[in-house]
Amino acid sequence: xxxxxxxxxxxxxxxxxxxxxxxxxxxxxxxxxxxxxxxxxxxxxxxxxxxxxxxxxxxxxxxxxxxxxxxxxxxxxxxxxxxxxxxxxxxxxxxxxxxxxxxxxxxxxxxxxxxxxxxxxxxxxxxxxxxxxxxxxxxxxxxxxxxxxxxxxxxxxxxxxxxxxxxxxxxxxxxxxxxxxxxxxxxxxxxxxxxxxxxxxxxxxxxxxxxxxxxxxxxxxxxxxxxxxxxxxxxxxxxxxxxxxxxxxxxxxxxxxxxxxxxxxxxxxxxxxxxxxxxxxxxxxxxxxxxxxxxxxxxxxxxxxxxxxxxxxxxxxxxxxxxxxxxxxxxxxxxxxxxxxxxxxxxxxxxxxxxxxxxxxxxxxxxxxxxxxxxxxxxxxxxxxxxxxxxxxxxxxxxxxx
Numbered sequence: 001x002x003x004x005x006x007x008x009x010x011x012x013x014x015x016x017x018x019x020x021x022x023x024x025x026x027x028x029x030x031x032x033x034x035x036x037x038x039x040x041x042x043x044x045x046x047x048x049x050x051x052x053x054x055x056x057x058x059x060x061x062x063x064x065x066x067x068x069x070x071x072x073x074x075x076x077x078x079x080x081x082x083x084x085x086x087x088x089x090x091x092x093x094x095x096x097x098x099x100x101x102x103x104x105x106x107x108x109x110x111x112x113x114x115x116x117x118x119x120x121x122x123x124x125x126x127x128x129x130x131x132x133x134x135x136x137x138x139x140x141x142x143x144x145x146x147x148x149x150x151x152x153x154x155x156x157x158x159x160x161x162x163x164x165x166x167x168x169x170x171x172x173x174x175x176x177x178x179x180x181x182x183x184x185x186x187x188x189x190x191x192x193x194x195x196x197x198x199x200x201x202x203x204x205x206x207x208x209x210x211x212x213x214x215x216x217x218x219x220x221x222x223x224x225x226x227x228x229x230x231x232x233x234x235x236x237x238x239x240x241x242x243x244x245x246x247x248x249x250x251x252x253x254x255x256x257x258x259x260x261x262x263x264x265x266x267x268x269x270x271x272x273x274x275x276x277x278x279x280x281x282x283x284x285x286x287x288x289x290x291x292x293x294x295x296x297x298x299x300x301x302x303x304x305x306x307x308x309x310x311x312x313x314x315x316x317x318x319x320x321x322x323x324x325x326x327x328x329x330x331x332x333x334x335x336x337x338x339x340x341x342x343x344x345x346x347x348x349x350x351x352x353x354x355x356x357x358x359x360x361x362x363x364x365x366x367x368x369x370x371x372x373x374x375x376x377x378x379x380x381x382x383x384x385x386x387x388x389x390x391x392x393x394x395x396x397x398x399x400x401x402x
Contacts, residue, residue, distance in 0.1 A: 043279020072227035079220035108153025151345035171334030306340020343387035
């Protein structure tokens, strides 16, 4: 997603609510792209991957789905539909814990539609605006809970985060098998996240921040919703994958002058990762550090391997690294890997790109970093262990999976 443009939009929206609050652009996505390109170049230079292999390593189906999703998100940003919905819900709360509970659920629901990082770019700026309306209200814990919700609750759908989309395609899930696996997991993690609200957020009344009208552009909103629907239909194999691709090309006309500013770097990130991660998987280093050697190829092993590897390399590369092993493993491996990398989004700051985006949104306007990172560490550790326990229980007692 175009992080710099989206953060700029978020900053402009937030200035409507609280003039003193401003969020500068950041280079998180650009940094990830450079790292992915460097890894791909290293794989080619060291001979881990031959240049002739590159076309076969690129998953055109997955890349086309990311292209459609990015166009849908660009249309959603242009329409301001989700910004309107976020404000309409959160402006109605009157206490800190009610705000936190509503923000957790709203962030998760938004992430399930338009990915976890975009959900944070929509929700966090608005919740930070309550600081200006209620002096002394500390939002560090609230933002940490929103980050957790984006990672955990947003994973309900294939479009909730990049690793879900990749694993859905590679794992051969059906709509029934995917939602059958994810629904109890997300429900359990939603309960766990909401239980943390009274422990993390101090109760106090909150006045509503000053609001200015958000005007929704109907054509862009309709294009965004249509593309999301077509994307899901293509993922579920109800329509050919060329249908949402063609619709996305038409939707670029809706973006008009904004179309050239659309950032398709996520497509480039995945294209580079397909090459670089395959090279890393073939390297001697990965052979030595392969978590599958520690935890085995059982479903429980994939849960632990996915979560552990995510802490070091982030959950998207972890999914790419472990997917070939899951394809060769007995039934249940892809569901276990799905649980593992989604649980692995909690933990270290680099375990998920959403962690870095959420942290940057908060820290851009606050001088005190210690409180945020202390809360982040405590909440992330609690939810990591809870999600691992839930994942291990589900793979053990819930019968056969993909």
